Amino acid sequence: MNKKREREEYLEVLWRIKEDGIEDPDYLKNAFGSDFEPTIIEDLEQAGHILTGDNGSIVTLTDAGYEYARKIIRAHRIAEKLICDALGGDFESGACEFEHILNTDLVDSICVLLGHPRRCPHGKPIPQGDCCKTAARTVQSPVMPLTELESGMSGRVAFINYSDDMQIYKMDTLKIKPGGMIKLLQKSPSFVVSCEGGDVALDDAVASNILLWKEGGQFNAGGENMLGPGKCRRKRGFGFMRRKSA
Ligand SMILES: [Zn+2]
Ligand SMILES: [Zn+2]
Numbered sequence: 001m002n003k004k005r006e007r008e009e010y011l012e013v014l015w016r017i018k019e020d021g022i023e024d025p026d027y028l029k030n031a032f033g034s035d036f037e038p039t040i041i042e043d044l045e046q047a048g049h050i051l052t053g054d055n056g057s058i059v060t061l062t063d064a065g066y067e068y069a070r071k072i073i074r075a076h077r078i079a080e081k082l083i084c085d086a087l088g089g090d091f092e093s094g095a096c097e098f099e100h101i102l103n104t105d106l107v108d109s110i111c112v113l114l115g116h117p118r119r120c121p122h123g124k125p126i127p128q129g130d131c132c133k134t135a136a137r138t139v140q141s142p143v144m145p146l147t148e149l150e151s152g153m154s155g156r157v158a159f160i161n162y163s164d165d166m167q168i169y170k171m172d173t174l175k176i177k178p179g180g181m182i183k184l185l186q187k188s189p190s191f192v193v194s195c196e197g198g199d200v201a202l203d204d205a206v207a208s209n210i211l212l213w214k215e216g217g218q219f220n221a222g223g224e225n226m227l228g229p230g231k232c233r234r235k236r237g238f239g240f241m242r243r244k245s246a
Contacts, residue, residue: 111131157180
């Protein structure tokens with residue numbers, strides 16, 4: 001593993017410590033076990049990315065380190081989303097390679113393509129990029145929210161922007177998932193859809209977070225279903241959300 005990559009792995013763990021509010025002072029050390037390398041900490045401090053305490057044990061991210069880590073986390077989670085939703089691959093191994101390669105422009109392009117997803121497949125928030133802030137949705141986006149579908153029309157689910165764990169659970173129960181077909185039966189007084197799990201009413205917030213491929217969308221051309229059920233090799237249910245690698 002090269003030095004740059006090693007430093008980035010440490011920054012990633014430091015981000016997670018902050019994000020999850022982990023208070024264990026040995027968490028960083030334990031995360032790398034016998035591979036823990038104190039010189040990486042020195043390198044990061046010299047680069048101005050972290051601050052260490054007097055005894056060298058307390059480590060916090062500086063503003064610059066936070067921004068750097070934010071980019072890595074964003075690349076990692078966008079890559080997970082791409083691999084899981086659009087390519088149907090094993091995102092656990094693939095995303096770790098991507099995060100060190102992707103530059104900001106490329107990450108933003110993928111973000112646009114995916115419709116600016118807010119959560120990774122683990123349900124963790126994806127830090128926003130400039131693309132998300134300036135244009136919530138752009139003309140290039142091949143997806144549209146369920147709320148824009150005409151009543152009586154059907155569409156194929158591209159992905160779902162989960163806002164919380166409860167939603168993941170609900171969508172799982174209803175069998176609303178990437179690749180599945182969904183038909184909009186009515187829009188008012190509430191959204192009612194027909195899906196694999198039956199006919200169900202959805203509130204506006206949930207409906208607007210279900211993204212469908214537009215007709216002729218890039219991954220849907222020729223009627224080829226690249227998002228078939230089970231193609232995304234993630235664990236189902238709640239187990240996958242407790243992984244450390246999230
Ligand atoms: Zn974006
Ligand atoms: Zn994740």
